Amino acid sequence: MPKLKITPHQPRTLVWWFARRHNIDFNPPYQRKGRLWSDQDKGFLIDSIINGFDIPKLYLADFQYGRSKLNEKSLAYSIIDGKQRLETVFDFFEGNLTLNTDFVFRNDPGLRLGGLGLKDLRTAYPFVAEEFENFNFDIMSVYAEDENDINELFVRLNRSKPLTGAEVRNAISGPVTELIRRLTEHTIFDESIRFSTKRAGDQNAAAKILLFEYEDKPVSTKKSVLDNFAKGESVDRKKLDRSRLELSARRVLDTLNEMEEAFLPNDILLSSAGLFPVYYWLVRAVRPEYQDDIRPFLIWFEMERKKHRDDQKDLGPEAVVDQQFARYDTLNRSTNDAISHRGRFEILKAAFQAYLDERYDMTSALSFRD
Structure with a gap:
């Protein structure tokens, strides 16, 4: 197997990923700290998902390819890029986040859904909840044998994002x-x-x-x-x-x-x-x-x-x-x-x-x- 391999992950719904959330390492060494987004930012992501807008790719180290010395926590996956997005999705599943007050459901703009959580949607508007739960992120599986390759991938993926100097240095092995x-x-x-x-x-x-x-x-x-x-x-x-x-x-x-x-x-x-x-x-x-x-x-x-x-x-x-x-x-x-x-x-x-x-x-x- 090549030292670095990046392939599309099999399409899975958000429900599927939520059920496996405890099998994902959210804090590998190269990652920036989580919880950077405001509730407004998070709500905007949920809005985009429900309304069917395209979401940028996520990258996960996929340890199901085989044994890897990088898999220190013995979990199936490790976040490389997309931590804030997955944290936001799981927050919505767990009831820690609601739709922004100005949310508009494009398929039926007359519905007043602002401020509702996923539990509310399941009860009163199950067809809207399904739009969220059955959404598929575009996820890329990454296999690497060397931490330097993952660190390099992380820096390259975030090259156009406003990373601080400390965040970039955190991806330098040594x-x-x-x-x-x-x-x-x-x-x-x-x-x-x-x-x-x-x-x-x-x-x-x-x-x-x-x-x-x-x-x-x-x-x-x-x-x-x-x-x-x-x-x-x-x-x-x-x-x-x-x-x-x-x-x-x-x-x-x-x-x-x-x-x-x-x-x-x-x-x-x-x-x-x-x-x-x-x-x-x-x-x-x-x-x-x-x-x-x-x-x-x-x-x-x-x-x-x-x-x-x-x-x-x-x-x-x-x-x-x-x-x-x-x-x-x-x-x-x-x-x-x-x-x-x-x-x-x-x-x-x-x-x-x-x-x-x-x-x-x-x-x-x-x-x-x-």
Whole structure:
């Protein structure tokens, strides 16, 4: 059998697929996160299905062709492209979705069906329910022996779609991608951060701090740099050292554990993905005995920074300019530049030491690790 084979799947109704939903892996490694569509978007898909409009092809890794080392979960299918569409269909079957309020059934526009669910349609309008249940998706079965082939297919299928850099990198096979996925399993990404993870925002943040650790300093986290990192290259374009990379990941996990202690669940301080790497590097630098002071300091710093911005806006030229806040705001406009990462960290570091000096009447910089 060829290493990569793509053939049309035997036509099956949506009812048939729904009955086998538990035999489909919706979260293979290369997939973007689910539940990205709004209810309005989902309703529009159901509208298109019921009214007989064409739906783009779906692609499934079909493990019924034979045994495959890629079938880690021992399921019949794995989603390659079409996750949102299948999730939407299953939501409608399970009663978690209704027709949009402006829905019009083209075969009988006089029917008022907006807001109804599939259960309602089965009871009052079974012929409409049948249009949905008996619809056939155009599904392509994919057999591959190498994960790189599936990753390449995923990227090619999504080439014209607005994938984020992190979503594309997630389809790159290699140790960096695997470590990034492992890091995002840390509870800080589930419980503490507030920035969105729907478009792989957590993986993007994890990639940045892993790169920081590997380089042992804040560096540029622009897309091209992170792409090269995922492909196995350091900032200076040298091949990554696997042992050093593994050690860097362990250090990241240690610091994330400290961050989990320093920040609250759903912490407002972790609302910005652009600040997360800087806060990470600050926590990494602070001695354990002062970890409890990090959050109160950052709350104070952000309140003072906001007050400074408000003064600049309200008082204009008469406002007193605080250089640390002014520079921090300037650096915060380019969150992926190496200068921005390092500059914001140095400002926070100096401000934190001053904060401790005043609070504990300290006279020397003993709050940071060597």
